[in-house]
Amino acid sequence: MACLHLFWYLKGSQDYCLTYHAFNNHSIVAYRNAYWGNCTDIRRLVSGYLISFKRFLVFRKARKKPTVSLPTSKVEYKSLCDVTSKLLWLWEWFKECSLSDMDSPTPVNEDDQGFTNMANGNININGSHMKHVDIQLHFVKESIKNLDIELKYTLISDMLAEFLTKSACRSSLCKALNALGFLGIQVRGDVRIGRSTD
Known part of the structure; x- marks a missing residue:
């Protein structure tokens, strides 16, 4: 079945190319998402993130947890910790390249309001059920x-980042691809003509 999905993906994305344009802003934006129990057969958590620079994708990661887990907080914080460390690495690399006029702080977009409040310190989480995420929690809070x-x-x-963790309808997938700089192309003879994927 996975092979069939791969062929569907390749067939559906053969007309896309990644484009980069010159923009004046030097903003980095991250999107992070996790989905618990997505697969009805194995109920494993899937997490993923996207990092864009000047509106175009520079990093992406989607991962299915190797085991079934009960608490999602651990995986949520692990994923946020991964994004944060990747962003800090990217900042250091940009400083080495003399691109120090970047916007700070870097926004990390999250669609789980409860988790956002917990990470921002708006909810007290001193209970013993959260000790396993203590180091990642402090790293993220310090950042x-x-x-x-x-x-x-x-x-x-x-x-x-929604399409990294869940099945997406065509309109939301096209919206995400456009926002990340993927451009649909039409082939007419030997000439490729750019077209919007809306």
Whole structure:
């Protein structure tokens, strides 16, 4: 079945290309998403993130957890910790390239309002059920405090990383691909003509 999905993906994306344009802003934006119990056969959690620079995709990751888990907080924080460390690495690389006029803090968009409140410190989580995420929690909170990242609640309809963790309808997938700089192309003879994927 996975092979069939791969062929459907390849057939459906053969007319897309990744485009980069010159923009004046130097903004980095991240989108992070997780979905618990997505697959009805194995009920494993899937998490993923996208990082864009000047509106175009530079990093992406989607991963299915290797085992079934009960608490989602651990995986949520692990995923947010991965995004934060990747963003800090990217910031250091941009400093080495003398691109220091970047916008700070970097927004990390999250569609789970409860998790956003917990990470921003608006909910007390001193219970023993959260000890396993203590180190990742402090790393993320320190990055928020140092204004390295800003965790923002984003509506599901505006979440670009949604298609990494869930099945997406064509319109939401096209919207995300357009926002990330993927351009649909039409082939006419030997000439390729750019077209919008809306």
